Amino acid sequence: MKIGGKLVLGLAILLIVLPILSLILYNLEVNPISTIINKPNVFIDSGYNTFYLLIITVFISIVFGLFPAWFVSLYDFKFKTLVDFLLYLPLAIPTYIMAFSYGEILSFTGPFQLFLRNYIPALSPFFNMDYLTIEVLGCVLGFSLFPYVYAASRISFTLIGQSYIHLSKMLGLNALNTFFKVALPLSTPAILSAVFLVSMEVLNEYGATKYFGVNTFTTEIFKTWYSLNDVGAAVGLSVVLLITVMTLYVFEQIYNAKTKINYKENTQLDYTFKKTITATKPILFCIIPILFGFVFPFIFILKNAIDNILSFNFIDTLSLAFNSISLSLLSSLLIVLVLFYILFVDKEYKARASKTLNIFSSIGYAMPGAVLALSLIIMSSQIKNNITSISLIGTFFLLIHAYFIRFMAVGKSPIKSSIDKMPDNLSESAKNLGLGNLGLAKKLYLPLNKFALLTAFLLCFVDLMKELPMTLILRPFNFDTLATKTYEFAVEEMVDLSSVYSLIIIFVCSVSLFIVKRINHN
Amino acid sequence: MYLEVNNISKYFDKKPILKNLSFSLEKGEILSFVGDSGAGKTTFLNCLSGLDKIESGKIVLDGLILNNEYTFVEPQKRDVGFVFQDYPLFPHLNLKQNILFNLKGFDQVEFDRIIKVSKLDSLLEKYPHQLSGGEKQRASIARAILRKPKLLLLDEPFNNLDKNIKSQIINEILLTIKKYEITTILVTHDTNNLFHYSDKILIFKAATLQQFDSPVNTYCNPSNCYCAELMGDLNKVIIDNTIYYLRPENVRLVKKSKYPVVINASVFNKSLYKINGKLFDEDLMFNSSQHFDKGETVYIDFNRKDLINFKKECEGYFEN
Numbered sequence: 001m002k003i004g005g006k007l008v009l010g011l012a013i014l015l016i017v018l019p020i021l022s023l024i025l026y027n028l029e030v031n032p033i034s035t036i037i038n039k040p041n042v043f044i045d046s047g048y049n050t051f052y053l054l055i056i057t058v059f060i061s062i063v064f065g066l067f068p069a070w071f072v073s074l075y076d077f078k079f080k081t082l083v084d085f086l087l088y089l090p091l092a093i094p095t096y097i098m099a100f101s102y103g104e105i106l107s108f109t110g111p112f113q114l115f116l117r118n119y120i121p122a123l124s125p126f127f128n129m130d131y132l133t134i135e136v137l138g139c140v141l142g143f144s145l146f147p148y149v150y151a152a153s154r155i156s157f158t159l160i161g162q163s164y165i166h167l168s169k170m171l172g173l174n175a176l177n178t179f180f181k182v183a184l185p186l187s188t189p190a191i192l193s194a195v196f197l198v199s200m201e202v203l204n205e206y207g208a209t210k211y212f213g214v215n216t217f218t219t220e221i222f223k224t225w226y227s228l229n230d231v232g233a234a235v236g237l238s239v240v241l242l243i244t245v246m247t248l249y250v251f252e253q254i255y256n257a258k259t260k261i262n263y264k265e266n267t268q269l270d271y272t273f274k275k276t277i278t279a280t281k282p283i284l285f286c287i288i289p290i291l292f293g294f295v296f297p298f299i300f301i302l303k304n305a306i307d308n309i310l311s312f313n314f315i316d317t318l319s320l321a322f323n324s325i326s327l328s329l330l331s332s333l334l335i336v337l338v339l340f341y342i343l344f345v346d347k348e349y350k351a352r353a354s355k356t357l358n359i360f361s362s363i364g365y366a367m368p369g370a371v372l373a374l375s376l377i378i379m380s381s382q383i384k385n386n387i388t389s390i391s392l393i394g395t396f397f398l399l400i401h402a403y404f405i406r407f408m409a410v411g412k413s414p415i416k417s418s419i420d421k422m423p424d425n426l427s428e429s430a431k432n433l434g435l436g437n438l439g440l441a442k443k444l445y446l447p448l449n450k451f452a453l454l455t456a457f458l459l460c461f462v463d464l465m466k467e468l469p470m471t472l473i474l475r476p477f478n479f480d481t482l483a484t485k486t487y488e489f490a491v492e493e494m495v496d497l498s499s500v501y502s503l504i505i506i507f508v509c510s511v512s513l514f515i516v517k518r519i520n521h522n
Numbered sequence: 523m524y525l526e527v528n529n530i531s532k533y534f535d536k537k538p539i540l541k542n543l544s545f546s547l548e549k550g551e552i553l554s555f556v557g558d559s560g561a562g563k564t565t566f567l568n569c570l571s572g573l574d575k576i577e578s579g580k581i582v583l584d585g586l587i588l589n590n591e592y593t594f595v596e597p598q599k600r601d602v603g604f605v606f607q608d609y610p611l612f613p614h615l616n617l618k619q620n621i622l623f624n625l626k627g628f629d630q631v632e633f634d635r636i637i638k639v640s641k642l643d644s645l646l647e648k649y650p651h652q653l654s655g656g657e658k659q660r661a662s663i664a665r666a667i668l669r670k671p672k673l674l675l676l677d678e679p680f681n682n683l684d685k686n687i688k689s690q691i692i693n694e695i696l697l698t699i700k701k702y703e704i705t706t707i708l709v710t711h712d713t714n715n716l717f718h719y720s721d722k723i724l725i726f727k728a729a730t731l732q733q734f735d736s737p738v739n740t741y742c743n744p745s746n747c748y749c750a751e752l753m754g755d756l757n758k759v760i761i762d763n764t765i766y767y768l769r770p771e772n773v774r775l776v777k778k779s780k781y782p783v784v785i786n787a788s789v790f791n792k793s794l795y796k797i798n799g800k801l802f803d804e805d806l807m808f809n810s811s812q813h814f815d816k817g818e819t820v821y822i823d824f825n826r827k828d829l830i831n832f833k834k835e836c837e838g839y840f841e842n
Contacts, residue, residue: 163610169597170604171624185614
């Protein structure tokens with residue numbers, strides 16, 4: 001069993017390492033250094049844009065995520081549970097759909113400028129401008145990605161609990177100073193991890209950057225690979241992006257290890273600030289991110305869907321929804337099953353696999369989709385050329401392989417934390433009562449971790465439903481999902497027609513997130 | 523009066539936690555607030571510190587109303603120090619930074635003195651996760667004292683101190699508190715050392731004040747059976763068909779008297795033997811420098827003034 005677990009872990013690691021290795025080896029073959037030297041502007045421009053976009057997005061994500069987390073964690077106000085849920089909902093809207101929606105909302109013919117022209121004409125000339133800029137894109141990505149910061153700081157603020165809050169009050173700090181001098185320093189590692197996730201999402205972003213015409217590393221990889229057929233430049237860019245991501249990853253790991261703060265978790269909260277502040281302030285701080293992150297784009301998409309109801313093709317939509325849902329379900333199930341097996345063996349046999357799994361799944365998650373897809377194509381070509389004549393390119397196998405690498409980390413966290421909480425003597429007692437490995441997994445691990453497994457499954461499912469860049473590159477010929485179709489309509493400037501697809505994605509993801517929230521709440 | 527607690531009440535889910543509690547302290551006095559676990563002692567401290575509000579009554583400190591029907595002073599504006607039961611230190615700061623946290627201007631000599639008294643000299647650069655429970659507790663106390671608050675609240679502050687240095691540290695800390703004339707309320711359920719350092723003792727049970735008095739009176743003239751039992755061991759003696767209670771240390775051995783005691787056990791307890799026996803079918807205990815064998819008969823006596831007499835209800839209380 002222990003060997004079996006190590007084999008599965010080894011296989012999982014191989015699945016992650018092989019494509020990266022292929023990319024690096026191929027990199028040496030095509031000598032992209034000369035491409036970098038020949039086309040320095042491509043690298044400098046896309047590098048600058050990526051960095052600038054990253055800064056804006058991270059800033060907006062922190063502002064929109066941090067303050068609501070503080071209020072929801074430590075204040076009591078009306079509709080708090082609802083507000084808490086709504087603050088997670090922007091995760092249900094894929095970043096590219098958010099970008100398409102805001103691009104349309106802010107355009108000359110969009111509702112924002114129309115409203116100004118009709119009701120405040122004096123102001124309208126000042127707002128008549130091109131909104132498809134990197135700054136607006138940064139804000140839009142921030143609206144979409146702030147829940148990562150919100151979730152991490154919400155957990156951290158809740159764990160800090162009342163002990164430190166009471167103490168800081170007794171040492172003379174008011175609520176604002178408590179936030180800056182106590183809560184924030186204690187939550188820095190959690191916030192930094194969230195910022196890392198936001199950065200990974202920005203580096204991975206393709207649909208939104210393409211629509212806004214912002215050249216980042218990822219869009220350049222697509223452009224050089226597909227439009228210019230310049231393999232050397234695409235590989236060079238991928239390697240630079242991979243190095244950037246790995247540097248960020250290593251930095252995050254080192255920083256978190258160095259600043260690891262040991263404190264007694266204290267979830268006992270009495271919302272002691274509830275009487276010191278009027279309810280309008282927390283609600284205002286929470287409502288603005290909800291409006292920008294969910295309500296405005298959702299209403300816009302809903303209105304478009306209603307306006308275009310006549311051109312709606314039910315059969316096509318059903319087929320696309322089936323493709324998206326079945327592919328996401330299958331991939332999520334596979335990811336969860338493999339993770340469950342590895343973590344079960346790890347716990348039972350103290351195989352020390354979880355640390356290795358942690359590193360490799362994080363590397364997988366950190367890899368931008370475009371780089372990963374490119375690596376898998378190169379790997380498949382090399383297998384075809386050197387080992388077997390079968391081509392995996394354009395097969396579901398390669399697509400699911402890519403999903404597995406990228407989203408293993410998403411599923412791992414809830415399962416691992418749940419299995420870690422199981423006391424060792426539980427399975428010892430079960431073994432003593434005659435249970436074998438299968439019995440242990442079926443009668444002990446499965447029922448005790450069923451909610452964590454469901455959470456992991458749903459989180460993977462939501463991410464897979466929204467996934468775009470890898471699906472665009474690796475999907476089988478003539479195979480579309482809701483995400484790819486939405487993207488295709490948007491780049492053809494027919495955002496209206498993609499509204500129904502967007503709505504289905506948002507609906508399915510919202511319901512999944514709602515279930516996750518309920519599970520964790522209970 | 524420096525601290526005035528006037529008729530304060532606090533409820534939780536309609537269940538009273540504090541019921542019409544009143545007492546007052548002079549500046550620099552140390553009050554020991556005694557009660558069973560879960561009796562509401564921490565809630566009481568929270569009300570004094572401003573971490574919780576009272577529902578009725580009044581709290582006045584140094585002439586300033588902290589909380590009444592109309593006023594509520596925020597905890598950070600009360601100048602009240604609080605050493606919490608779990609002695610939290612900020613984990614991202616070292617011990618020195620923790621002690622000096624948010625302290626604007628401090629006297630280095632006093633800092634050095636308090637650090638020395640608390641035996642923290644060699645630990646200043648260490649982080650909380652590198653300290654033992656007792657060290658963290660001492661640091662929390664030092665942090666509170668250094669601020670010289672108008673009122674210092676200590677919630678079970680000496681629980682975790684190392685036995686070898688416990689009494690020395692307690693003495694030195696209390697001397698410092700006395701030196702700075704910090705009015706202090708010390709919540710505890712350990713009654714062993716109360717009498718050494720308290721100016722007043724307040725006994726609290728079932729949300730109600732049972733007795734508020736000097737240590738001597740609390741011990742010698744307990745207001746009810748609960749207070750009497752809480753402050754130390756009691757013997758039940760029946761004299762002329764009346765039930766009295768008597769502290770073991772007030773029992774003295776004599777050569778002959780009308781009170782014969784048949785010895786049940788004689789257990790060596792440090793410098794004395796703890797003797798258990800029967801006096802007219804009632805259990806009796808007392809201390810003696812002498813060992814007695816089981817079954818041996820000895821004679822005891824006592825002063826009439828040391829007999830404690832309670833209301834009739836108390837008989838049932840002790841039997842339970």
